[in-house]
Every structure is written in C-alpha cells, then in structure tokens.
Amino acid sequence: MRPHLKKQVIFIIGVSGSGKSTIGNLLAKELDLPFFDGDDYHPESNREKMASGKPLNDEDRKGWLMALNTVAKEELKKNSCIIACSALKKKYRQQLSEGIENEFRFVFLHGSFDQILQRMESRSGHFMPLSLLQSQFDTLEPPENAIRVDVINTPEQILEQIKSELNKSEFGLIGLGVMGKSLCRNLAGKGFYISMYNRHVDGKEEDIALTFKKDFPELHTAKAFDKMQAFVHSLQTPRKIMLMVNAGKAVDQVIEEILPFMSTGDIVIDGGNSYYLDTQRRYEYLKEKGISFMGVGVSGGEEGALQGPSLMPGGDPDAYDKIKGYLETISARDPDGNACCSYLGKGGAGHFIKMAHNGVEYSEMQLIAEVYQLLRQGKNMQPDKIADLFEEWCQGELNSYLLEITAKILRRKEGNNWLIDLILDKAANKGTGNWTTVAASQLGIPATVLTSALYSRYISAFKSSREKASALYSPEKLSLELPIVHIKNAYRFARIINHHQGISLLKEASESYAWELDMSEICRIWTNGCIIRSAFIETLVPLLKKEKDILLNAHIAGMLKESYAAITQTVSEAVLGHYPIPCLTAALNYFNSYKEDRSNANMIQAQRDFFGAHGYRKNDDPEGDLHHTNWS
Incomplete structure (x- = not known):
C-alpha cells in the first residue's frame, strides 16, 4: 500500500x-x-x-x-x-x-x-x-x-x-462538539493528516465523525472513528491525542479508555476548560506511566477555533516541543505575525492561565452590561444608538472584541423588536468564574471585580425572586445627568483595574506553584484569537516586560488619574439613581483601598486582639514582635 x-x-x-x-x-x-x-x-x-x-x-x-x-x-x-x-x-x-x-x-x-x-x-x-x-x-x-x-x-x-x-495520521482529536469540530477543520485545513473520534451511543450519537467528515471538503484526508482502539492505532508514534470533552469526570474516563492502547512517549493534550488542579493531578498520573500530558487553554469560541484561537499550553516542556508545530500553526497571529501560542509553564499552568483569562472575561462582559444599562435606562438611548457609540469607542484605546460584538448584538432585530429586549435576563456560567474566585481567595488576591461579576450572574438566576422584590419595593430609576463621556471614562477606569487584578492573580500563582510565568508573553498570546483581545492588552505586552505592577506605571497612573473623577461621579449618580453597578463600584472601591497608605485595617487588628488575643504589630516596628493588650 x-x-x-x-x-x-x-x-x-x-x-x-x-x-x-x-x-x-x-x-x-x-x-x-x-x-x-x-x-x-x-x-x-x-x-x-x-x-x-x-x-x-x-x-x-x-x-x-x-x-x-x-x-x-x-x-x-x-x-x-x-x-x-x-x-x-x-x-x-x-x-x-x-x-x-x-x-x-x-x-x-x-x-x-x-x-x-x-x-x-x-x-x-x-x-x-x-x-x-x-x-x-x-x-x-x-x-x-x-x-x-x-x-x-x-x-x-x-x-x-x-x-x-x-500512512498513519499525525494528530488525533477526541470529542466532536462545537470546539472539537472547529479545531479538526482548522488542523486539516492547514494540511495536517488527522484522525477524529466521537463516541458511539445507539440512537443518540451514531457515525458522528463519519458524517462530519463528509460535510466538509477540507476533511477529505481525515480518518473518522467511533471505535477507540482503531482510532488510537491509526496514529503515528509517538501519538499526539487532543481531548475536547467536557471538563471533569469525562476527561478521566477518556484517559482510562485510551490508556490500554497507548505507548511510552505518547502525548495526551486536554484542550477543554479543565480545573487546573485536575490537570496537575493528571500530569503526575500519566508521567508515572511514561505518557506526557499537556493542559492547553483554548480561547476564541467556535469561530476562533476554526480561524485561529489563542492557545495557552502548560505541562511537559519536552512534549510541547513535539506538538508545537501543530498548535502554533493553527493558532491566531499577534500584531507582529507570531503565533498566539507558546509554552507557558509546567503542570496545570496552561489551564490556570485560561481560568484567569475567563475571570477577566466575566468582568469585561459585566462591565459592558452595566454600561449598557446606564445608557439604555439612565440616558434613554435606543440600542442602535448605543451600538453607534460603542463602535465609536472601538476606534480608539477602548477597542476590544467584546465591545465589537456587543455593538453587533445591539443592532439585531427580530421583527419590529430589538432582539436584546427579547432575551431572558438570566446569565449562565460553566464554572470557570467560580474556580477563579476560589483560586483568588486561596492565593490571597482581592479579585473584587471578577467576584462581583460572578455574583451578578448568580443573582440573575433568581429571576422569580427578583420579580417579586421589584413588585414589593417598586424601585424607580432616575435619569442620569452625567455626560456620556463620564460613563466612557468610568468604563475605561474599571477595565484597567480588572486587568490589574487578573495579572496579580497570575503572578501570585506563578510564585506559589513555581511556574515562572512570563506576564508579557501571556498578554502577547491574548492579543488575538481570544475573547478578551483588545487594544489595552496590546499596550500591556511591552509594559509588562519592565513593570511588575501596572498600576505603578506612569502611563497607566495617568489614565487612572484622568478617569478618576468620571468613575466617582458615575458610581455616585448610578447608586443614587438605583442602578445595580457591582463591577464599576468594585473597581472604584478597590482603587480607593489600594492607594490608601493608612487603611482602616488597624481597627481590624485591634478587634482581633480584643476577642482572640491574636496580637498586633506597631507602626514603629512593622516587622517586629506581636503585641497584646488586656483590653478589659
């Protein structure tokens, strides 16, 4: 043959x-x-x-x-x-x-x-x-x-x-959901010979891979399977198998299913939104069996996976050398034409970075939602006029993928109605925001904007309770007198705080897990392909090569100072007008706390010492011995 x-x-x-x-x-x-x-x-x-x-x-x-x-x-x-x-x-x-x-x-x-x-x-x-x-x-x-x-x-x-x-395929992919299918088409379209597998479930999932292959001409050289052993044996050694299945138990189940057919030196790549500690566990487990494991964050959604996603690989560095040709070829390109993909760190680093990315994403989405509500209800603007405004903002430093798609959303109609008005106001989530909040708490990072965004989604789920409360309290929203430019600058201010908190989380994780993460490189990978790509991310790439804390950079400090009055007035007037703005408020409160050289934490320490004899240190000896007072 x-x-x-x-x-x-x-x-x-x-x-x-x-x-x-x-x-x-x-x-x-x-x-x-x-x-x-x-x-x-x-x-x-x-x-x-x-x-x-x-x-x-x-x-x-x-x-x-x-x-x-x-x-x-x-x-x-x-x-x-x-x-x-x-x-x-x-x-x-x-x-x-x-x-x-x-x-x-x-x-x-x-x-x-x-x-x-x-x-x-x-x-x-x-x-x-x-x-x-x-x-x-x-x-x-x-x-x-x-x-x-x-x-x-x-x-x-x-x-x-x-x-x-x-004659065997050079790369295999398991799981033909939306993202899995797009990645298969991307790989095959770039000239790679691939094998595709999707499970067979009688009456529910039958011939998924074969049908998919027939639907797209770029898959003519791809091999389709619904039998795991045949799929694994169709691959060149060392085998390179990417899993695109639901996070959690499904990943472990697939790993156990393929293990009997694998050989020493083979590579398993988890491209799902897995919890980083699960990825760390799988990395160690497979290492004992002579198999390399990579946890790769994939961002960009269905279109990004097809056209070029942002990829965040972590795991075995030697294994990355063997798969980087595939990942870097299918990834998006940064402004200089380089792949939005590079090796980032060992163990669960890649999935932690993707988790932090999603945390920033939650906050960015919520901030836009809050700005939209202030403009729609507080300034009585129609969706198409808000779309005009967002498109204008996208011509400058506020340009971002999320703001661009929001403008498109606001122009869509269904019949004579704006589609946005017909969508139920209950926001779903897949857990990554919760994981980021938990990780931030465990690592001692006050990711207040993200936490507020997550809880906003949670409270949105209580639709019936909110409707009853609205009828009971009848809150009358007031028109906002502040100029629209103040809302714009408040949004600008909050976005800077959001990114600062996300980067702070990554830095602390890097130190705690000895990952040696490169913040500039992570932001470079986020300049294209991913959901949070923006003009601001691009400014952070060179800045983070020199700075550890972006809020202490002179340029960023200038932007915050310019926008401080705007966010203060926006938050004040919005609260007085009965508008829920948890993320804008969290950003302002965080900044006010962050710039306090003398905080109110001395009272907390005194209270702790009073009821628990925990002790306190004094201003004239901040690193010295603990003191205790008999307050009674």
Whole structure:
C-alpha cells in the first residue's frame, strides 16, 4: 500500500552501517521521490578526518547539517524528498530540521553494536573506518519522535513498516462538539493528516465523525472513528491525542479508555476548560506511566477555533516541543505575525492561565452590561444608538472584541423588536468564574471585580425572586445627568483595574506553584484569537516586560488619574439613581483601598486582639514582635 503523503522531508537516520542509504534509496523508488545521501555533502576535510580514524566534532558537523537543511528547504518548494543522514544527537536533528518544523519525519534505523559491526565488516569502499563505530554509538541520542525500525528485519520488511507508519495520521482529536469540530477543520485545513473520534451511543450519537467528515471538503484526508482502539492505532508514534470533552469526570474516563492502547512517549493534550488542579493531578498520573500530558487553554469560541484561537499550553516542556508545530500553526497571529501560542509553564499552568483569562472575561462582559444599562435606562438611548457609540469607542484605546460584538448584538432585530429586549435576563456560567474566585481567595488576591461579576450572574438566576422584590419595593430609576463621556471614562477606569487584578492573580500563582510565568508573553498570546483581545492588552505586552505592577506605571497612573473623577461621579449618580453597578463600584472601591497608605485595617487588628488575643504589630516596628493588650 502506497501511503498518502503530505509534502515533507523524510530523514533516514542512524549510525553508519545501519543501512540509511540502502533503505533511503529503496523508499525513494517506492514513493517516486528524489533521494539525497548525506555522505555526499560532507566537505573533503570531514572525509579526511574520518578516514584518519578521528571522529567529527560539533563544529565539523555544523556546515554539513546546514547544507542538508538547505537541500531540504529547496526540495520542499517542489515536493517531498528523502535524505539519509546520521543525525545522532538531538541538537543535530534540530539543526537539520530548522525552519521546516511541520514538514519532516524521522525514520530511525536502530540495531545493536554487534549487528551494525557485522554489517560494516561486509561493506567496502566507505571512507569511515570500523574504529569509529563505537564513537557513533557513544554519541547516539535515540530520537523519541521518529518511526523506529529494527535493522534485523529484511529491507522489504523495513520498507513495509515505514510505509505503514507514514500512512498513519499525525494528530488525533477526541470529542466532536462545537470546539472539537472547529479545531479538526482548522488542523486539516492547514494540511495536517488527522484522525477524529466521537463516541458511539445507539440512537443518540451514531457515525458522528463519519458524517462530519463528509460535510466538509477540507476533511477529505481525515480518518473518522467511533471505535477507540482503531482510532488510537491509526496514529503515528509517538501519538499526539487532543481531548475536547467536557471538563471533569469525562476527561478521566477518556484517559482510562485510551490508556490500554497507548505507548511510552505518547502525548495526551486536554484542550477543554479543565480545573487546573485536575490537570496537575493528571500530569503526575500519566508521567508515572511514561505518557506526557499537556493542559492547553483554548480561547476564541467556535469561530476562533476554526480561524485561529489563542492557545495557552502548560505541562511537559519536552512534549510541547513535539506538538508545537501543530498548535502554533493553527493558532491566531499577534500584531507582529507570531503565533498566539507558546509554552507557558509546567503542570496545570496552561489551564490556570485560561481560568484567569475567563475571570477577566466575566468582568469585561459585566462591565459592558452595566454600561449598557446606564445608557439604555439612565440616558434613554435606543440600542442602535448605543451600538453607534460603542463602535465609536472601538476606534480608539477602548477597542476590544467584546465591545465589537456587543455593538453587533445591539443592532439585531427580530421583527419590529430589538432582539436584546427579547432575551431572558438570566446569565449562565460553566464554572470557570467560580474556580477563579476560589483560586483568588486561596492565593490571597482581592479579585473584587471578577467576584462581583460572578455574583451578578448568580443573582440573575433568581429571576422569580427578583420579580417579586421589584413588585414589593417598586424601585424607580432616575435619569442620569452625567455626560456620556463620564460613563466612557468610568468604563475605561474599571477595565484597567480588572486587568490589574487578573495579572496579580497570575503572578501570585506563578510564585506559589513555581511556574515562572512570563506576564508579557501571556498578554502577547491574548492579543488575538481570544475573547478578551483588545487594544489595552496590546499596550500591556511591552509594559509588562519592565513593570511588575501596572498600576505603578506612569502611563497607566495617568489614565487612572484622568478617569478618576468620571468613575466617582458615575458610581455616585448610578447608586443614587438605583442602578445595580457591582463591577464599576468594585473597581472604584478597590482603587480607593489600594492607594490608601493608612487603611482602616488597624481597627481590624485591634478587634482581633480584643476577642482572640491574636496580637498586633506597631507602626514603629512593622516587622517586629506581636503585641497584646488586656483590653478589659
């Protein structure tokens, strides 16, 4: 069976005498591809050195590997090709494949020293003497990410094994919900050969993967499965399997289902909204079994997953090196054209970052909702006029994806009615806001804007109680006299506080879990593809390379000072007008507390000492011993 090949370079690697040239030539003829023997590209100085019995050093190999890399790049402009090259060390293989990270495969011909020595003794006319064979075995760092073939087999058997592996998919995805389907189409559309799996449930979920494959032309090379064993066995080794299933027990169940068919060195990627401590547990559990685990936050929704999401990978750094070609290719691009994806930290770091992202997202959505209500009810503006205003704001520093989509929402009608007026005012959530609030509390970070946004969703769920309370208290909302520019600047102010709190949470987690998170890099990944992408996020990328606390940056401080009067007046007038503005109020209260050099916490300490003898420190010795007063 001739494999269906994507355009790629197939490097046949191994020690001298393993049969690289023989197998490379045979495979090239079988696949009708050009073949290049790496030995032909050694400079004369290298040949003379080896012929004299001296092994090559790294400097000797550098020019040779660069020459073969150039051959690979030139051939890829036309078609696939096959190159035989020893490439014994990991760093040699990195030099060999530099710049073609998504377009190569390694085939590793391996055998024992005695097997290879016997083969070398039977050949003649080669410039490398037998005495150098041991140095090659000493240098060899067996590749993990390669088709591994035992040279004890016949050339015909070796060819069949290589062709069988080449015919397998390079990436697998489990779970064909909205996000899973979009990621499959994204991967396949970028030229990757994928396998797709969705469970089979009689009468409910039947032939999901096969039907999906038939619906989209970009999936013509994809393989569809509803049997787990066949799906796993359809993948090249080391296998790379991404899970797009519901967070929680479903992830553990799928992991247990695939484990019997997995091998050491395989990689499992959880792309769902999993709780970061669950991800940490799974990381440790699979590590014991020789399987790498990555927790990858995926943001962008259905459209983002298809066109280019923001990806937040955490877990095994070596595993990331093997999957980054796929993730970085399908991700969104930042303003400089770089992938909105890079390795962020070990264990559950990726999912923690996604959780914090969602916390900021909750707050941004609630802030827009509060601004909308103030404009709609307090300023008596119609939805289309508010849409005009939001679009105007998007022309400047307030530009964001969420503000853009809100303008589109406000223009939509159903018949003669504004659709926004027909939507039930009960906001759902999937738990990430709750997790972020809990994590912030555990880590001692006052994420007050997020907490207010979460509780706003919770209170919205009590629709019948709210209706009864409205009838009982009959709150009459007052018109707002403040200018619209004050509402705009209040929104600007609160957004800065929201992002500050999200970044503070990430910093504390980084220190507590020793993740060494790069705040600037995280914000760079958030500049495109994700739900919270905005002009403000872009300003934070260079700023966070120098600053630890954005509120202490002169530029940010200037923005807050300019907007302080506006948010103070907006909150005051909104409260007097009976408008619920929990996030705007939380942002102002946080800032007022944050800038107090002398807070009211001294009273709290005195009270604690009075009833519990907890002790207190004094202003003249803030790090000194605790004092206690007999208050009675």
